[in-house]
Amino acid sequence: MFSLKLFMFIFLLLYVILYIKAHNSPESTIKQLDNLLKYPGWKNLNDVSSIKFCKKIQYVKNLIETPTHYYKGEQKIRALTIYLGCTYAKVMINIFSIIIKWQEICKNQNKEDDDLKNECIYTKELINIIAKLIVPIAILLKGALDALDLLHHFPWANFKMFRNKPYMIRLLFDRIGYILDELNDPSLSCDDTSTNSLTHEIVYKFFKSIIELLQVETGLFCEFVPSNTNYLWDEWVQAYRAINNQRVKLIFLKFLTIKIKDYIKTVILEKYCHLGFKFDPITEETFLPTPEEPIDLDLEFKAIDEERPTPVQI
Template sequence: MFSLKLVKFSVLVLYVILYTKAKYATKKQTDQIDKLLMYSGWKNLNVVKYVKYNHLKYYLKNLIETPTHRTLCLTKVRTLTIYLGCKYAKVTNNLFLIIINSLKMCTKNKNKNNLFIYTEGFIKIITILIFPIATLMKGAMDALNLIHFLPWTDFKENSCNHYIISPLLNEIKDIFDKLNQRTLSRDDISTYICTFKTIYLFSKNIIEELKYETELYCEFVPYNRNYLWNEWIQEYKAIIKHDKRLDFLKFLTRKFKDYIKTVIIENYFQLGFKFDPITEETFLPLPNELIIQELELKATDEEPPTLLQIETH
């Protein structure tokens, strides 16, 4: 009886050992990571001191300079995905803090026409500018994450293997859909009030969730969370000293465009990510592909077609 129990226990231990045996990366996976880290943009992700993963600290400089070994490649994929998530969390935080601060300014001026203009303006900013950058950021994280044989996208959102900020980027798609399903009528001010509150509360929720998620994974270089808003306000004040006709919302829209363009260049193309305009998917460079830095986006002065439905009479 004792020997039978011992045999069963031994089989169980053997099963556990075999089942939990580390899965090593392939040469293709290690080459993909090393190729990606050759892009100059990775050296410029200096807003993060280090990231935390499995109770350990990982520094980007070490990850870049250390050749990727098969035994450590999958951990490297995880930590680089977290680094990317931390950077994109800061970008997202900047965007929605500016929306919150701008909407607060609007509420101080209890003008019905002001409500119309700001609500329409920020729907356009979210649908035409913020939604596309959120799509690119999630695409970059997913492409990197898919190098792992067990990507985080395969886990449920409430599992212990949490995919940093990915659910939040999906929420931006939800607000994008919600805003585009609504019809605003200037004959019915309640449609504007409801949409205005939706944008404000959604933005506050994003900020709160970002704070929680980044505390788990990211150690940022200390910075003022409102630094970008403060810079823009000072710039606007300096401009209107000479041109009092400049509308604040027009100024703000231009600043959003410039900031998002910079993010796409520096934190997407210069990190090696590629975009397929046909499938609208992000993919990684091939190991044997020449490194071509994408320094410019195609500039156009034309406004993209609006997705906003507004009834005017």
């Protein structure tokens, strides 16, 4: 019995030694990671001040500016993946909040908001926003998370056991596309006023649930820079009313579509291209640049913008 315990102890000790050794990042990975962090966009991200990982608070500035040591590479990849997930979660919450705000305006009877209700029956336009703008940006951002995660020798994305870990944020991004399956139900006709309210209710509840789940996940791992949660909505409503005051009548949902499109374009530029991520239009996957590739931000954005699905004109 004693010899068996001794054998098991030696075996476990050997396993731990080999396991630790396996977690040392190869030089090529470290070089690729440090090269990625040279892209200027990393220093311009300003939504997240710190993250919680391995029961420690890690500050973004240190993660980005500190050169990667070979035995800390794996931990740094994990931390940066969480940090990027926090940043992207904030983007999606911003977009979802806009749609929810608009739907709540349609539901209530506040006369002060009558000028924002002039198109609450536009179900087709709402579905177009989701299909042509919201779902594509969620797929693109999820691809960036996956590309960064794949630098690790044990990627979270490949193992179901990590569904309750920080990378859950990525899984929620995956769920965003599911809304289209519900909206493609043949019983929901956009030309049938009796089902329009049901369609809006499906979208409202779905986006509400995703926001709540994202807030739970980010609450566990992300420390955001304090800001007004409705700043985009307030800014856009003010701009819309300024246009209407000039006697230029514009349907509010069409105005929101333009603003959401511009916001997404800015996100792709500043939080994707300027971070060094690249999009392969053939495989429709995101990949990381090699250390030898020159940084050409304008060219990269042009390629992404051309390949990204174009919204339907409404």
